[in-house]
Amino acid sequence: MVTLKYQERFKTVKGVFDAFTNRNLFELQSRGHFDELVSPLKIGKEANVFLASSGKRYVIVKIYRIQNSDFSGMYNYIKQDPRYESLKKRRREIIFAWVQREYKNLHRSFEKGVKVPKPLALKHNVLIEELIGDEISGEVALPLKDSAPQDVEEFFELLIEQLRLMYHAAGLVHGDLSAFNILNLKMDEGDKPILIDFSQCTLVKSRASLELLKRDVKNLLQYFKKQGLKLDAEEVVARIVKK
Numbered sequence: 001m002v003t004l005k006y007q008e009r010f011k012t013v014k015g016v017f018d019a020f021t022n023r024n025l026f027e028l029q030s031r032g033h034f035d036e037l038v039s040p041l042k043i044g045k046e047a048n049v050f051l052a053s054s055g056k057r058y059v060i061v062k063i064y065r066i067q068n069s070d071f072s073g074m075y076n077y078i079k080q081d082p083r084y085e086s087l088k089k090r091r092r093e094i095i096f097a098w099v100q101r102e103y104k105n106l107h108r109s110f111e112k113g114v115k116v117p118k119p120l121a122l123k124h125n126v127l128i129e130e131l132i133g134d135e136i137s138g139e140v141a142l143p144l145k146d147s148a149p150q151d152v153e154e155f156f157e158l159l160i161e162q163l164r165l166m167y168h169a170a171g172l173v174h175g176d177l178s179a180f181n182i183l184n185l186k187m188d189e190g191d192k193p194i195l196i197d198f199s200q201c202t203l204v205k206s207r208a209s210l211e212l213l214k215r216d217v218k219n220l221l222q223y224f225k226k227q228g229l230k231l232d233a234e235e236v237v238a239r240i241v242k243k
Contacts, residue, residue, distance in 0.1 A: 021063060024123040033121040033128050034059055041140060046074075051138055057131070058138040060117065064099050064125040066092065074098050077200060080208045096124050102199035103127055105172060109201075112169035115162055115194045132183050132194050141186070141194065144223065145179040149191040152227040155184075159193040159220070163240050166195070173209045175200035177216035179223040213237060 017025070028034065034052040042049040047064045075094050078084045078101065087097055099122065106119040106129070118130040133140040141147075149155035159182065166172050174195065181197040202209055217236045224231060 017063075018066060020066060021125060024126045025061075025063075028061075028121055028123050028126060028128060031121070034061060037061060038138070051131070051140070052128075053138075057135040059120060059135070060129040060131050060140075062127040062129065064095055064127075066095060066125055080206055081202045082206055083203065098199050099125055099127055101201070102197075105198035105201040109166055109170045109172060109195070109198070112165065114166045114170055115192065116198065117194070117196060132185060132196070141183040143180055144182040144184050144193070147184040147186075148227060149184055151190065152224065152229060155191050155193060156224055156229060156231075160236070160239060162193060162195060163216075167204060167213075167240055168243065171204045172201050173204060173206075173213045174198070174216050175202050175212040178219040210241075213240065 025037075029036075034054045036053055038051045038053055038058070040048060040050050041060070045065075047062055050061045050063065052059050052061045072089075075087070075089050078087060078094065078097060081101065083104075084097055084101065087093065103119045103122045106116050109116045110118050117132050119127065120130060121128040131138070131140060163174075166174070176197060176199075177195070181195070183194040183196055185192045185194050200212075202212060214233070214237055217233050217240070221231050221233055221236065
């Protein structure tokens with residue numbers, strides 16, 4: 001059985017740890033990927049995110065729900081990805097593929113130098129990632145929606161660099177980008193954007209990639225417009241796709 005600290009904190013996630021999930025967590029724990037779950041960071045409709053200890057540092061454990069996930073929505077989305085065209089419409093297979101795709105997309109992006117959490121381990125519906133923030137204290141970087149950058153224009157330019165690198169080097173489009181899944185990592189040299197939540201990420205060669213990119217840009221510009229930047233969506237898309 002997976003060790004949990006402060007059991008009372010987990011009343012809000014009652015039912016998440018079914019026997020299947022517990023086995024997956026126990027196996028990852030036994031392999032030394034983490035020691036124990038410490039506290040929930042985010043409780044979502046499809047997945048819950050936990051802070052976990054791992055030796056003298058902390059990592060992130062993301063657990064996808066088996067029963068409550070919208071697997072039909074996942075299926076319709078993932079079928080657009082050429083890597084999963086042969087996927088059958090079976091709940092567990094879809095959810096496992098969804099989590100696997102997030103792991104693969106993170107790994108592919110990380111290897112190409114995109115600023116993302118390093119994926120550390122995967123077991124069916126459980127994904128373990130590097131913590132973005134202070135991995136010694138366990139303090140996590142906040143999403144952009146909760147932590148506006150000091151220099152908005154500089155932050156935006158750094159973000160465009162990351163999206164270009166992701167598009168051209170990794171061959172990926174995020175597909176669900178917004179101020180909710182861009183972390184603002186506070187560093188001595190300034191704020192840095194870190195991209196997270198890669199389960200909806202798809203290949204550039206996918207038929208849907210351009211429309212997904214346009215949607216990503218539209219979402220981003222809604223946020224940056226509120227921060228005082230005047231930007232044209234078509235020009236931003238062109239900057240990203242131009243070699």
